[in-house]
Amino acid sequence: MEKIKNYIDQNKDRFIAELMEMLRIPSVSADSKYKADVLRTAEFVKKSLEAAGADKVELCHTSGHPIVYGEKIIDPALPTVIVYGHYDVQPPDPMELWDSPPFEPVIKDEKIYARGACDDKGQVFMHIKAFELMMKTNSLSCNVRFMIEGEEEVGSTNLGKWIHENKARLKGDVILISDTSIIANDIPSIDVGLRGLSYVEVEVTGPNRDLHSGVYGGAVANPITVLCEMIAKMKDENNHITIPGFYDDVLTLTQGERDELNKAPFSLDEYKKDLAVADVLGEKGYTTLERTGIRPTFELNGIWGGYIGEGAKTVLPGKAYAKISMRLVPNQGSDKITKLFADYFTSIAPSSVKVKVTPHHGGEPVVTPTDSIAFKAASNAMETTFGKKPIPTRGGGSIPIVALFEKELGLKSVLMGFGLDSDLIHSPNEHYGIFNFLKGIETIPLFFSNYAEMNSK
Ligand code: BES
Ligand code: MN
Numbered sequence: 176m177e178k179i180k181n182y183i184d185q186n187k188d189r190f191i192a193e194l195m196e197m198l199r200i201p202s203v204s205a206d207s208k209y210k211a212d213v214l215r216t217a218e219f220v221k222k223s224l225e226a227a228g229a230d231k232v233e234l235c236h237t238s239g240h241p242i243v244y245g246e247k248i249i250d251p252a253l254p255t256v257i258v259y260g261h262y263d264v265q266p267p268d269p270m271e272l273w274d275s276p277p278f279e280p281v282i283k284d285e286k287i288y289a290r291g292a293c294d295d296k297g298q299v300f301m302h303i304k305a306f307e308l309m310m311k312t313n314s315l316s317c318n319v320r321f322m323i324e325g326e327e328e329v330g331s332t333n334l335g336k337w338i339h340e341n342k343a344r345l346k347g348d349v350i351l352i353s354d355t356s357i358i359a360n361d362i363p364s365i366d367v368g369l370r371g372l373s374y375v376e377v378e379v380t381g382p383n384r385d386l387h388s389g390v391y392g393g394a395v396a397n398p399i400t401v402l403c404e405m406i407a408k409m410k411d412e413n414n415h416i417t418i419p420g421f422y423d424d425v426l427t428l429t430q431g432e433r434d435e436l437n438k439a440p441f442s443l444d445e446y447k448k449d450l451a452v453a454d455v456l457g458e459k460g461y462t463t464l465e466r467t468g469i470r471p472t473f474e475l476n477g478i479w480g481g482y483i484g485e486g487a488k489t490v491l492p493g494k495a496y497a498k499i500s501m502r503l504v505p506n507q508g509s510d511k512i513t514k515l516f517a518d519y520f521t522s523i524a525p526s527s528v529k530v531k532v533t534p535h536h537g538g539e540p541v542v543t544p545t546d547s548i549a550f551k552a553a554s555n556a557m558e559t560t561f562g563k564k565p566i567p568t569r570g571g572g573s574i575p576i577v578a579l580f581e582k583e584l585g586l587k588s589v590l591m592g593f594g595l596d597s598d599l600i601h602s603p604n605e606h607y608g609i610f611n612f613l614k615g616i617e618t619i620p621l622f623f624s625n626y627a628e629m630n631s632k
């Protein structure tokens with residue numbers, strides 16, 4: 176413990192400077208104009224792993240962005256931890272809302288501001304630095320394999336394929352991931368669930384061209400209006416999703432399990448204040464923690480059509496579009512939900528329009544165990560470094576590859592994240608607390624030592 180603290184104290188300025196270097200490379204996976212930068216970031220990760228002492232570090236090329244693999248096998252008899260994370264980031268838009276440029280990291284109030292600072296470059300870098308620490312202080316107690324990908328923010332399709340093809344070399348005992356949040360810096364927690372995802376884009380076509388809204392208006396279907404009406408039909412007055420069959424596979428929790436989940440510290444007043452909303456809105460009969468943790472959703476991510484430029488243009492547009500995400504919970508399946516949505520959406524379209532549904536990426540929901548050695552190793556590690564036992568929580572976000580780790584490799588994951596929900600991931604002014612970054616570097620080596628020790632018993 177002393178050894179860990181000393182090493183961090185002596186090296187923390189360098190750790191932060193190196194992370195800032197990584198944050199300067201705009202690794203936006205969704206936008207092909209950043210392809211070369213995404214590759215540069217993969218090379219940065221490779222160099223960092225090599226410098227920290229990893230062996231067999233390589234860029235594994237895919238039809239998309241590369242996966243960075245590296246390992247340190249110290250003794251085949253020891254357990255092997257597979258560290259997963261992602262070096263790609265979300266697009267920085269809208270640019271004008273950033274207080275400082277997204278790829279020019281700055282430190283303000285003990286926080287590093289940049290796209291990817293928390294999600295997930297900052298958290299990946301904690302693992303690389305914790306590994307460096309264990310190597311330099313001769314305290315690595317498990318074998319480790321790193322698998323850092325560049326396509327998490329676009330659905331991890333190529334990593335899924337790569338895992339399938341590389342099963343043999345991915346022998347391990349557990350997956351360790353830092354890509355989630357804790358409740359607060361003085362309330363540690365560990366996510367034990369992630370939601371799945373069905374993401375679709377819809378196109379509603381009315382007339383074969385844009386029309387004069389006076390000459391034709393009132394006589395021809397306006398696709399924007401029709402799209403809005405169709406979307407309005409997707410939920411009832413209780414904010415219950417109306418897609419037939421949507422809830423069929425939803426695992427209902429017992430009242431006891433729900434009570435347990437609602438015991439997590441949460442203030443609805445502060446939540447509302449933070450978001451500047453007078454009230455929350457969600458499915459009737461569920462608390463906010465339940466709405467984000469154990470219930471599926473239907474959300475619009477974007478909707479457009481017609482004229483949105485300056486001033487007024489009288490137009491009856493030919494087409495309208497929307498991007499829709501549905502978050503899923505056990506035991507819903509993303510392919511099935513996508514199909515149920517597409518069937519329903521098509522069935523409620525009036526004959527005055529044509530609709531097209533295009534599925535994007537998906538991902539399956541997961542629940543991770545709390546009675547495993549790995550969970551206990553993480554829980555004890557956090558208890559040591561935070562001075563408080565972490566609370567198991569259900570995260571609302573998705574990490575699609577986690578379900579595939581289970582399916583392809585038969586391995587469970589531990590979601591030992593260190594971010595805060597207020598870190599503005601995916602939003603302008605994303606940041607990561609230096610406290611959180613260093614706390615991660617301090618906690619990870621304890622996970623390794625706890626895990627090795629508990630496995631040997
Ligand atoms: N790290 C997040 C997921 C997350 C954040 C889980 C906070 C729990 C708490 C991840 O990078 C992410 O944003 N995932 C996407 C999934 C995707 C397929 C684009 C998401 O949840 O929208
Ligand atoms: Mn992430």
Ligand code: MN
Nearest residue numbers: 265294328600
């Ligand atoms: Mn993300």
